[in-house]
Amino acid sequence: MIIDSLSxxxxxxxxxxxxxxxxxxxxFDGHSSSVHCVKFSSYHYHNHRQNVICSxxxxxxxxxxxxxxxxxxxxxxxTGAIYGIExxxxxxxxxxxxGSYDKTIRLWDVETSKSLHVFNGHKRxxxxxxNDNNNNKMNNIGVxxxxxxxxxxxxxDKTIRIWDIETTKQFN
Numbered sequence: 001m002i003i004d005s006l007s008x009x010x011x012x013x014x015x016x017x018x019x020x021x022x023x024x025x026x027x028f029d030g031h032s033s034s035v036h037c038v039k040f041s042s043y044h045y046h047n048h049r050q051n052v053i054c055s056x057x058x059x060x061x062x063x064x065x066x067x068x069x070x071x072x073x074x075x076x077x078x079t080g081a082i083y084g085i086e087x088x089x090x091x092x093x094x095x096x097x098x099g100s101y102d103k104t105i106r107l108w109d110v111e112t113s114k115s116l117h118v119f120n121g122h123k124r125x126x127x128x129x130x131n132d133n134n135n136n137k138m139n140n141i142g143v144x145x146x147x148x149x150x151x152x153x154x155x156x157d158k159t160i161r162i163w164d165i166e167t168t169k170q171f172n
Contacts, residue, residue, distance in 0.1 A: 006052060008035030014054045016066045026066045033057035036083045042093030043110045053096070055082035061098055061108075077115045078102050083126065088165075090149065095165070097151050099126030105153050107165060117168050124156035 004019035014035055016026040034057045041051040041063060051072060052064045061075040061082060080101030087110075088095035095116075096108040105119040105126060150171075151163040162171040 006038040006040065008038040008054055008056075010034045012056070012058075014038050014052060014064065016052060026069060028052070028054075028062075028064050028066075028069070028071075030062055030064070030071055031056040031058050031060065033081070036081065037085045039085060039087070041110070042087040043096075053085060055085045055098060057081035059100075061085060061096070063110075073110075073113050075106075075108055075113065075115070077106055077118075078104065080125070099153055101125040103155070105151060105163070107151070119151065119153070119161075119163050119168065119170075121161055121170055122153065122155040122157050122159065126153055126155050 005017040007015045007017065012029060012031045012033060012035060014028040015024050017023070018025050031054065035054050036056060038052060038054045041053045050067060052066050053061060055061045059076065059078045059080060059082060062071060063073040064070065065072055078098065078100040082098050082100045084099040086097045087093035094110050096110050098106045098108065103120070103122045103124060103126060107116045107119070108114065109116055149165045151165060152160065153163070154160050163169070164171060
């Protein structure tokens with residue numbers, strides 16, 4: 001079985017799909033509000049486990065073991081909807097960035113389940129999607145991600161900020 005796809009929905013669910021057979025193979029309903037971002041966990045993949053991570057308007061990030069339909073971890077700390085999540089490209093994806101409506105980016109340690117730092121500086125929400133009804137496509141107007149030891153964040157405040165993970169300072 002090749003699992004190619006994940007989906008998150010306004011019905012508060014996360015679904016795992018086997019694209020080869022056009023079948024849903026798992027559904028998770030632990031969020032209490034819309035799910036905005038869903039990914040396979042690169043950290044758990046490197047440790048020979050297949051887990052799904054998702055963020056939601058309920059202000060939580062959840063990890064699921066989709067083979068056993070079991071919730072593993074919950075990250076709490078944001079005070080607004082979480083629109084973007086991205087694993088680090090170093091240390092086997094051990095670190096996770098999350099961008100929120102609360103105007104902050106958080107850096108998490110997936111192994112210890114701890115929030116390592118909160119990056120402040122945006123005046124409006126981080127990483128939101130806008131639906132363009134003319135072509136029915138989703139347009140990402142903010143980005144959160146890592147390249148080496150940096151985080152890039154975009155916001156409704158019309159700024160892009162780049163942060164150094166090691167010093168926790170913003171580049172000018």
